[in-house]
Amino acid sequence: MGSDVMGSDALLNPGLPVRVFAWIMLAFLMAPVLIIIPVSFSSAQYLSFPPPGFSLQWYERFLGNKDWLAAIWVSIQVATLSAVLTVIIATLAAIPLVRSDFSRKTLIYGLLLAPMIVPVIITAIALYFIFARIGMGGTVIAIAIGHTIVVMPIAVVVLSATLQGVDSRLENAAMSLGASRFQAFRRVTLPLIAPGIISAGLFAFLTSFDELVIPLFLGGPNAQTLAVRIWNSVMLEIEPTIAAVSTFLIALTVLIMVAANLLKKARRWA
Amino acid sequence: MSHIKDVTGGTPIVLESLWKTYANFVAVSGIDLSVGAGRFCTVLGPSGSGKTTTLMMIAGFVAPTRGRILVSGRDIAALPPQKRNLGVVFQNYALFPHLTVFDNVAFPLIMRRVPQAEIAQRVERMLETVELAGLGGRYPRELSGGQQQRVALARALVFEPRVLLMDEPLGALDKKLRSSLQIELKALQRRLDVTVIYVTHDQEEALTMADQIVVMQGGRIEQNGTPEDLYDRPATAFVAGFMGDTNLVRGVVMAADKDGTLRIDHPTGRRIIARASGFQAGDHVAASLRPECLSIESPDGPEEPENAWDGRIAAVTYLGDAIRYHVAVGENRPTLAETLVVKAARRGTEHRRFSEGDAVRVRWSRSDARVLPPTRADARILPPMQAGGH
Amino acid sequence: MALDVDGQATVRVSEAAAERPPVRKALPGGQLWLLLPALAFLAIFFAYPLFDVVLRSFRDGQGGFTVQNYEAFFSRAIYIRVLLLTIEIAFLTTVFSLIVGYPLAYVLANSGPTVRSFMMLCVMLPFMTSILVRTYGWMVILRPNGVINTVFAGLGLGEIQLIYNRSGLMIGMVYTMLPYMVLTLYSVMRGIDGRFVAVAQSLGAGRWSAFWRIYFPLSMPGVAGGSLLVFILAAGFYITPRLMGGDRDQMLASIIAYQVDVLLNFNFASAIAVILLVITLACFGLYARVVGLKQLLSSKV
Numbered sequence: 001m002g003s004d005v006m007g008s009d010a011l012l013n014p015g016l017p018v019r020v021f022a023w024i025m026l027a028f029l030m031a032p033v034l035i036i037i038p039v040s041f042s043s044a045q046y047l048s049f050p051p052p053g054f055s056l057q058w059y060e061r062f063l064g065n066k067d068w069l070a071a072i073w074v075s076i077q078v079a080t081l082s083a084v085l086t087v088i089i090a091t092l093a094a095i096p097l098v099r100s101d102f103s104r105k106t107l108i109y110g111l112l113l114a115p116m117i118v119p120v121i122i123t124a125i126a127l128y129f130i131f132a133r134i135g136m137g138g139t140v141i142a143i144a145i146g147h148t149i150v151v152m153p154i155a156v157v158v159l160s161a162t163l164q165g166v167d168s169r170l171e172n173a174a175m176s177l178g179a180s181r182f183q184a185f186r187r188v189t190l191p192l193i194a195p196g197i198i199s200a201g202l203f204a205f206l207t208s209f210d211e212l213v214i215p216l217f218l219g220g221p222n223a224q225t226l227a228v229r230i231w232n233s234v235m236l237e238i239e240p241t242i243a244a245v246s247t248f249l250i251a252l253t254v255l256i257m258v259a260a261n262l263l264k265k266a267r268r269w270a
Numbered sequence: 271m272s273h274i275k276d277v278t279g280g281t282p283i284v285l286e287s288l289w290k291t292y293a294n295f296v297a298v299s300g301i302d303l304s305v306g307a308g309r310f311c312t313v314l315g316p317s318g319s320g321k322t323t324t325l326m327m328i329a330g331f332v333a334p335t336r337g338r339i340l341v342s343g344r345d346i347a348a349l350p351p352q353k354r355n356l357g358v359v360f361q362n363y364a365l366f367p368h369l370t371v372f373d374n375v376a377f378p379l380i381m382r383r384v385p386q387a388e389i390a391q392r393v394e395r396m397l398e399t400v401e402l403a404g405l406g407g408r409y410p411r412e413l414s415g416g417q418q419q420r421v422a423l424a425r426a427l428v429f430e431p432r433v434l435l436m437d438e439p440l441g442a443l444d445k446k447l448r449s450s451l452q453i454e455l456k457a458l459q460r461r462l463d464v465t466v467i468y469v470t471h472d473q474e475e476a477l478t479m480a481d482q483i484v485v486m487q488g489g490r491i492e493q494n495g496t497p498e499d500l501y502d503r504p505a506t507a508f509v510a511g512f513m514g515d516t517n518l519v520r521g522v523v524m525a526a527d528k529d530g531t532l533r534i535d536h537p538t539g540r541r542i543i544a545r546a547s548g549f550q551a552g553d554h555v556a557a558s559l560r561p562e563c564l565s566i567e568s569p570d571g572p573e574e575p576e577n578a579w580d581g582r583i584a585a586v587t588y589l590g591d592a593i594r595y596h597v598a599v600g601e602n603r604p605t606l607a608e609t610l611v612v613k614a615a616r617r618g619t620e621h622r623r624f625s626e627g628d629a630v631r632v633r634w635s636r637s638d639a640r641v642l643p644p645t646r647a648d649a650r651i652l653p654p655m656q657a658g659g660h
Numbered sequence: 661m662a663l664d665v666d667g668q669a670t671v672r673v674s675e676a677a678a679e680r681p682p683v684r685k686a687l688p689g690g691q692l693w694l695l696l697p698a699l700a701f702l703a704i705f706f707a708y709p710l711f712d713v714v715l716r717s718f719r720d721g722q723g724g725f726t727v728q729n730y731e732a733f734f735s736r737a738i739y740i741r742v743l744l745l746t747i748e749i750a751f752l753t754t755v756f757s758l759i760v761g762y763p764l765a766y767v768l769a770n771s772g773p774t775v776r777s778f779m780m781l782c783v784m785l786p787f788m789t790s791i792l793v794r795t796y797g798w799m800v801i802l803r804p805n806g807v808i809n810t811v812f813a814g815l816g817l818g819e820i821q822l823i824y825n826r827s828g829l830m831i832g833m834v835y836t837m838l839p840y841m842v843l844t845l846y847s848v849m850r851g852i853d854g855r856f857v858a859v860a861q862s863l864g865a866g867r868w869s870a871f872w873r874i875y876f877p878l879s880m881p882g883v884a885g886g887s888l889l890v891f892i893l894a895a896g897f898y899i900t901p902r903l904m905g906g907d908r909d910q911m912l913a914s915i916i917a918y919q920v921d922v923l924l925n926f927n928f929a930s931a932i933a934v935i936l937l938v939i940t941l942a943c944f945g946l947y948a949r950v951v952g953l954k955q956l957l958s959s960k961v
Contacts, residue, residue, distance in 0.1 A: 029835070032835070047803075126712060180352055212790075230792050234792070
């Protein structure tokens, strides 16, 4: 806010020092993500920066290792299961939250969002105790359920906002034209919120794929996710294989962000 | 278009003491209405008058608290919207943005499981009817406001409903487009012989299109009649004020003769002599004086004759074909309540013009003053309790 | 009474209507059952397990009722130290995130569309990337033979310890929480009409004064919402303290994990979890009282 030069069209135009500060902070945000990529292609036998040369040795160690591949497979199963579960439950819940009037609405909304304010570590141990008791600990399903609890509140918020964006008169119009309530939803509302549902699903998938604390407690020898495998490895030593695994995860993140973005633009009618 | 005629031969739409009450608010309080076949009925009223609630009750989106909605003699109050077979055109059209124009219009036919070939045929015919032939492949956002309006109309008519309900369908359009669409809409309604209930807050629109106008205010029907009835013979001061411009002079009946001659005193001490039945001394009334029925002249002589008020010109507005004078008739500074608006047609140069500050006399004949009760909605009554039926 | 235009009287007596069955209830509301899957899922896999944790925290080794778990926590200096440290770290993280995040969010909210989308990408990409990946990136940068120390060595400066201590923890915490703060502030700032500030300036306020008197108060919901979010998340955070903090920088979450994982002391772990939960809920309750919950929901990304 240092500069006094102000264009009439940019009333809140930040001053130069503030802008410089902002760019430095953005560099701070990007730095750890960007640093990993060159390290993963390093030809050195140990972690060094800048890398002395190019090599794919760490990717060979990552993708040539059965344990790493098994961990990816477990993560895919967990993330897919929890994304599907999350999206179905949250979409169904969003409909009455947005479209119906009922007395305890704020309370119900609050309940659905409650997992958001409970630290994940508490949710994780709470589920760990329960699943251990009924012998479900250490399974893919247990982890997926845990992740659904963690992600569902955000999915409910996102899908409620999406549904809010669809004029309820469209559903009324569909019904006045002979559609049942279900048909109105399937033929009018659902296609309109589909991009939001898919985005929420992708987001849920990514969150579950990356999340560590839940599988750390609910996983086991037969259900070790990629995140847990990275954790175990990092706790031992900072080796560049992790850089290769990390680059893989960054690529996955970029891919999902691009997909979500394309989805937004794909609608010809919007 | 093979319009489904009423088997009963009765009226397509009858509302019987229809109520809609919310926890602490009466939206519609016991209205009765019947609309004859092929009629264009406009429900007119300010916002909050209950007109849209009434329409939504007919369409099935708002459940009445009590009362009956009869379509061709059959009570549809318990039917869900999709079983009512009424065409509805919504405010802002509610076109499905993800469907093409063709698919929008085909929607009600698909819902009715009409065979594919017949759908194509009927949709094309309907699009021709509303002059949108060739635009079937477009998406709603690729159309102009007027075109969107026609798609909404086509979609609501393609399944040949008995009744078409319209909720301020032209509200989003500019004035010029509105008036041309009003005429088109009216012509289409005549041609297809469909019964229309049309909600609007625009009295000019109502006068242009309607065979029957229902004026609502505060959840009640103020008046129900032809456009001429409402304009020339308003039942209440509210209707008179709502249908075009008028001077509402409020006062108290001082004397009522047997032959219907009333003497009404205005708080300023001035007097109106008018003829009307059904009033007695002591009644609070409003006399409606249409601006175009008043004449304006120089005050001749000290004595004011009957129905002539002296005052001063407070403002002059040129309307092109006429001149509007605001004449302050009060003792003190001109307030709205003590101002008469006179609309004098201009007849070339021979017409005497007055300017601000001139002393003038405003006159009218006994028959031009319409004496009205203030309004019907002054007393709002709650509906009878649900339980205490018999 | 009403007359239809044909002149036919359609006067109806309202008693007639009273004898008919009441019409069915308002049409919406028939969809309430759609909440059932969500509520059932939460009841079984969230509410019940949490309730179980609370019960456990009052149980002794034999399953009887006791408050000894809490007594053990509050009577040992080391646990008190961890409790205070958790609050301190969460508070410092919140303050630093706000100081750094506010100008960043301001620039983000008030830049042209091209710059803004690029900046947004720089915030979103790290935000969406696994915390483990980002923390690993920091380890590469900060560790003794890492990027910074290599640069320092090149400049002839001595090695500095940036990780596995308090400074490493704070860098990691602020880094991880910054996107939450920025995105919350951003969503509020985007809604602030710049004309308010212009009006203030036209009325004689200087640029700085217009900012403090007009813009900053308008951005308060974002400040409050972002701070709450960051504090709550930071207080319960597990990964970054474990990987970037020293042994003396461990917070409540680490202790809970240690009790469960290593000592298998489930009841004591439950008691600590309940204490952490109470801190979280207290912050939330305070926020709800001061700012109101609607704000929190509307300021969510």
